[in-house]
Amino acid sequence: PTHSPVNNNIVYLPLDLTVGIENQYASASFEVSQNMPNPATGETMIMVNTEVLGPVNLTLSNVLGQVVYRTTENANHFGSHTFKLNVSNLEPGIYFYTVEIGEKAVTRKMLVK
Template identity: 40%
Template sequence: NEDMGPDPGDGSNYVLIASAMDYNGDDALNTPESGTCDFPWGLYRGPITEKPSAGINAAGTIFMTYQTIDEAADTTLYSQSHKHLYMMTSSDGGNTWTYPMDIRRTVPGNDADFEECVFGVVGRNVTNEAVVLYQRDGAPGHALATAGTCDQANNLGNASDIVYTLVDALTVGTDNSIANNNFSVSQNYPNPSNGSTSINITLKKASSINFTVADILGKVVYTEQLDNLAAGIHTVTLNTGSWAHGVYTYTVRTADNAVTKQMIVK
């Protein structure tokens, strides 16, 4: 957003918005450790999270895709993590963003756990739906990799699909994983946090919960144990004024399940 002006060099004037999601809530990005491949994911001459593309609608809402590791995908076949295409939106010029949606898991056909979905492009003009093109095949990485690597061996001679899909603009930002039978977790507000932010946890039955916050590298920066809470809404307020700017994840755990969401600190 050029209206933000140049960054003074201390990280105070940019918004870090995207990262791989910690789906299982263990404060780590789980990738294969078999040693079979040089890297536990396919390489695209960039970082783990990469290749953004964006469109915009008449109201000024930005629709952005990017590719990153899907921690929930099955890794047994190739000993590498698959990458999927995610979409998120911003209605305030890029200052705040919705929860990422895995586009592949919304498209029917085949098995998302065994598919690599990369090189996403969003149509510039978004209406009721966002037009997205991406490349899809079975193996992590691509055939133009270094000879002898898993990327090259697993992709050489195999076909890829170019997928055209329409994403309902109203569904982006709806996180279906944030609720289970016993509790739900809200998005923190405000987001980004600028000194303080709050999260509502709704319990359907009396429970004890553990609440943790981790930075983008998985380092836990805050933890709190809340025992014997009654059914109902409970609010956790975080004082983030001394935290480094960037993306964090917060995780709520009960004896039965865990929910992880993303927040931004400015």
């Protein structure tokens, strides 16, 4: 705190506006690649590299937030896991895929032609 008679006897206190929002990428114990190819036309692949064992949930949603696809695979080894998605039955547009492991989640955007 600083105090100065020149500044009308006002005490200035430093204010830290940091909120308790955790960076999902820094704290996640897994990485999610951008789908390939992007934009996708028939089949696209999503790679998940994990240091955690257990269920890996993948959810695909449209821009309205409606879930259009959901699957779960069990990560029974550390390292790379591949999700192959057939997107040929989806309408062209923007979609979001979310990979969840435990309480951590990573969301990325993909395009379907």
